[in-house]
Amino acid sequence: MVVVSEKIENKEIAKQYKELLRISYQSLSNGDKKLIRSAFDTAVDAHRNQRRKSGEPYIFHPISVAKIVAQEIGLDATCIAAALLHDVVEDTDYSFQDIDKLFGSGVAKIVKGLTKISKLSKENQVSLQAENFRKLLLTLNDDIRVIIIKIADRLHNMKTMDAMPEYKQVKIASETLYIYAPLSHRIGLYNIKTELEDLSFKYTEPENFKFIKNKIEGDKQEQGQYIKSFSKIVEFALAEERLDYQIKGRSKSIFSIYKKMTIQNISFENVFDKFAIRIIYKATHRNEKFLAWKIYSIITDHFTPNPTRLRDWITAPKSNGYEALHITVMGPNNKWVEVQIRSARMNEIAEKGYAAHYKYKQGKQKDIGIDSWLDKLQEVLESNNENPVDFVENFKLNLYAKEIFVFTPTGEIKSLPKGATALDFAFSIHTEVGMKTRGARINGKLVPLSRALKNGENVEVITSENIKPTANWLDFVQTSRAKSKIKSSLNDEKKRIAVDGQETLRRKLKQLKITLNDKTVGHMLRYFNLSNSQDLFYRVGLGTVNNKQLKDFSNQFNGSFLNFFKKRIRKQNRTYNKGVRDEITQRFDTLVFGKEKEGLKHSLSACCNPIAGDPVFGFISINEGIKVHKKDCPNALSLQSNFAYRIIKAKWVDSSSDEFTAILKLSGIDNMGIVSEVTKSISGDMSVNINKLSFDSEDGIFTGLISVNVKNKTILNRLINRILKVRGVDKVLRE
Secondary structure, X not given: OOOOOHHHHHHHHHHHHHHHHHHOOOOOOHHHHHHHHHHHHHHHHHOOOOEOOOOXXXXXXXXXXXXXXXXXXXXXXXXXXXXXXXXHHHHXXXXXXHHHHHHXXXXXXXXXXXXXXXXXXXXXXXXXXXXXXXXXXXXXXXXHHHHHHHHHHXXXXXXXXXXXXXXXXXXXXXXXXXXXXXXXXXXXXXXXHHHHHHHHHHHHOHHHHHHHHHHHHHHHHHHHHHHHHHHHHHHHHHHHOOOXXXXXXXXXXXXXXXXHHHHHOOOHHHOOOOEEEEEEEOOOOOOHHHHHHHHHHHHHHHOEEOHHHOEEOOOOXXXXXXXXXXXXXXXXXXXXXXXXXXXXXXXXXXXXXXXXHHHOOOOOOOOOOHHHHHHHHHHHHHHOOOOHHHHHHHHHHHHHXXXXXXXXXXXXXXXXXXXXXXXXXXXXXXXXXXXXXXXXXXXXXXXXXXXXXXXXXXXXXXXXXXXXXXXXXXXXXXXHHHHHHHHHHHXXXXXXXXXXXXXXXXXXHHHOOOOOOHHHHHHHHHHHOOOOHHHHHHHXXXXXXXXXXXXXXXXXXXXXXXXXXXXXXXXXXOOOOHHHHHHHOHHHOOEEEOOOOEOOOEEEOOOOOOOOOOOEEXXXXXXXXXXXXXXXOOOHHHHHHHOHHHEEEEEEOOOOOOOEEEEEEEEEEXXXXXXXXXXXXXXXXXXXXXXXXXXXXXXXXXXXXXXXXXXXXXXXXXXXXXXXOOOOEEEEEEO
């Protein structure tokens, strides 16, 4: 550690303060400068006795964060002051009341939000874990400037991590790659997102980072020559149109090159789009779009375009406000090169994100950017009650998702993540529309709700008051909004069935001379091997726990029930009522993984000892294959935050509560109205949904195939018996 005199340090601090004022993206008034000076003096005083692990005065950190906020992100004086003060309350004797009194409620509110996030991190040993991710997002929705300054704070910490122990470097870098880089992308801070990814990659994969970095630096001279040769071909045509423009080259980030190499399993030399050419032109709001297409026309006059690679984000901007024309052309030396066409305004929005987005917002123009995303975010946060690990996983998918644009029947454009289905579209229109969705038409043609949408399609939703969400909907929705609403609806439905089931159980036990109370429920939970009373009442409501099983229970209960359980514990096996066990605990027979619900080779983790029926997830370890952890395992949140790319969904098959598809084959005498009678007998059961139905008739004999969704075998058997009672039906077989 180099020892520097206090005089030299003070001189450097003063120099950095002057630079902070000079580089500010916003125009600073005298009042702004006074506010920033006051915040600077307070921060210097508060941190006067503190030093960073590198040995330098701590005040360099808040000044550096403020410089990122001022220049790279472009926020105003209030945010610059808050950045200077972001660690004051957390680490010194100053209170929120002091900040409010000295700088006003605006600065105090942001500092308070930043302090909350800082406390979350420290509670979890540096890393911001999954159970606190929702709290972070709630802070974001309260004032987006809080998370933007936090991103600046994280960026400076990532730049200065060399003095930290290696395990902390990896932990913070993993979390940055998992949470902060995607958030930066979603807010529109592309430059910072790229820098965070590369810095994280430097610590998580140091050897690969060095290899690609050296390769890129070796190619810099060649790239410079290529940009010159490209510019030489088009500059005369652009000048002839009297355009005020500049042509720049942009290297692909180290991390994105590594991702492409890994995903496509190719070498560095075979990554052909390692850099892009950017044309930035000056324009008025009125002729901005016209000039973009004029430049497009000039470029494609000189170079052959790849028509499948045109990306028009001017007509339909990305949901974080990004606008540009991207085209890929066959450039000099017969090399494909991406050309990005942006106005100066578009370029500022791409680099500054939120700040430039609002600087250029035109009056009452419709905002499909950050505001609308925050509205959706708030709805998801307020209604979401899923497991934190699932919540983080689902939400993060939507942060980095590529976008598609589709149209409503009235011509309104909707932005959805790539892979979104017709059902996702329905929920994006309105929650009530999603809840009542019966079908969808794409470009006028009926399609399944699971059909993935494509760019430019026209989507119409068909609704019905008799429809309600089913568990299989969760298998083909992609957006966190849709998943949240469906889960909420299913939970409400489960509660409703459980309430009815409780009353049914009370009545049936009374007939068996048993009173339904806490003691009885406790015995029943152990007998049927269920985890809670709602689960018991729910299964009674469904009919999974039927009259015969209740009678068997009553025989044990009214007999020597206590001895029965003592005997069972001594033997350490569950030999009671094998028929009940087979039906009630069928859900414990198989562990399946991923969206395809495959049975894969695995082992149970010793750190939490999961047992059949526990909520679990799979972790792909390096040497031991898939290790299964409980979702509330002490290590679960750390694994999810730091190694999300190695997490795989897992669950125990629960045939007693999940829906499954059954195909019934019918045959019999073809009476008039037989189809109507059969469908009527099925639709009368609210626990059954028809997927497909087809009937054929020949020489007075009919055959039919019916695909239905049912919750369990008990309901299916009940359905088969009901169909057999229809006049003319001779046989009902399950295929």
